[in-house]
Amino acid sequence: MRKLALLMAASLALAVPVFGSDTDLESRIAALEERVAALEAQIGGAPDGVSKAPDQEAIDPGTVETVMVSEGCSLSYKRAELGKTYNGEDCVILYFDYVNGSGETSAAGFDFYVKVFQNNREQDSATVSDNPAIKEKNTEYRSGAGPIEVAYASMITDTSDIIVNISSMKDFFAEDVEFSVSLE
Numbered sequence: 001m002r003k004l005a006l007l008m009a010a011s012l013a014l015a016v017p018v019f020g021s022d023t024d025l026e027s028r029i030a031a032l033e034e035r036v037a038a039l040e041a042q043i044g045g046a047p048d049g050v051s052k053a054p055d056q057e058a059i060d061p062g063t064v065e066t067v068m069v070s071e072g073c074s075l076s077y078k079r080a081e082l083g084k085t086y087n088g089e090d091c092v093i094l095y096f097d098y099v100n101g102s103g104e105t106s107a108a109g110f111d112f113y114v115k116v117f118q119n120n121r122e123q124d125s126a127t128v129s130d131n132p133a134i135k136e137k138n139t140e141y142r143s144g145a146g147p148i149e150v151a152y153a154s155m156i157t158d159t160s161d162i163i164v165n166i167s168s169m170k171d172f173f174a175e176d177v178e179f180s181v182s183l184e
Contacts, residue, residue, distance in 0.1 A: 067177070070168035072101040073111045076147070077164070080181050083128055083153065091126035092116065092183060093153045094164060095133060099146030108150040109137040111170055116154035117163040126153040159183040 067076045076097040083093045094116070098108035116123045128134055133151035141148060156162065161182050168174035 070111065070174045071170045072103060072143075073106060073108075073170075074099045074101070074146075075108060075112045075114075075150075075166060077179065078149070080162075080183065082156075082159070082183060083126075083131075085126045085153075085155070086129045089126070090156050091128060091153050092156050092162060092181075093128060093131065093134070093151050094181075095149060095151045097147035098137070098141075098150045099148075100141045100143055101146075103143045105140045105142050107138050107140045108148075110140075111168065113167045113169050114152040114154075115165040115167075116156070117165065118156055118158070118160060123155045123157075123162075126155045128153045156183070 067074055074097075076099075078095040078097060080092055080094050083091050085091050094114065096108070098111075100106050100111075102111075131151060131153070133149045134153055136148055137150040137152060154162075161180050163178055163180050165176055165178045167176045
C-alpha cells in the first residue's frame with residue numbers, strides 16, 4: 001500500500017506542469033516525499049504483536065494480539081471458532097475487540113473490512129444466526145467506546161489454516177494487516 005502511495009505521489013509530481021528549473025521539480029518531489037513520510041509516521045509502523053502473512057507461521061487463536069489501527073479506531077484479534085451458518089454450512093467466526101477513538105460515531109463494520117483466504121482462495125462471508133458479536137460489528141458507537149467484542153463470519157471449505165486480511169475502509173493509505181490462524 002505504501003508503494004502505491006509513493007507511486008501516486010510521484011505521478012502527481014510529474015503530472016503537474018513545471019514552469020521552472022529542475023531545482024523546482026526536485027523541491028516538489030522532496031516536499032511530496034516529506035508528505036508521504038509524514039503520512040507513514042501518522043499511520044505508524046506495525047504495532048508490537050502485529051503479524052503479517054505470508055511470512056509468518058499459523059498462530060493459535062488468542063496467543064498473539066493482532067491489531068489494525070486506522071483513523072483513531074482499532075480492531076484487535078482475539079480468537080476464532082468454528083461454527084455453522086443459518087443453513088448448516090461450515091464457517092469460521094473471528095472475534096475482535098473494537099475501539100472507536102475516531103472523534104465521531106462509527107462502527108467496526110464501517111471502519112474495517114475483513115477477508116478470509118483458505119487454500120489461496122478468498123472465502124465468502126457467512127450469515128450466522130443468533131451471534132450477538134456479529135450483530136455488534138454494524139452497531140454504531142460514539143467516540144471513546146470500547147473495547148467492544150465484534151465478530152466477522154466467513155465460509156470455509158475445511159479445517160486447514162486461514163489467512164485473515166484486515167483493511168481500512170476509511171484510510172486509503174493504511175497498510176493492510178494479514179495474519180494466519182490455525183483452525184485445527
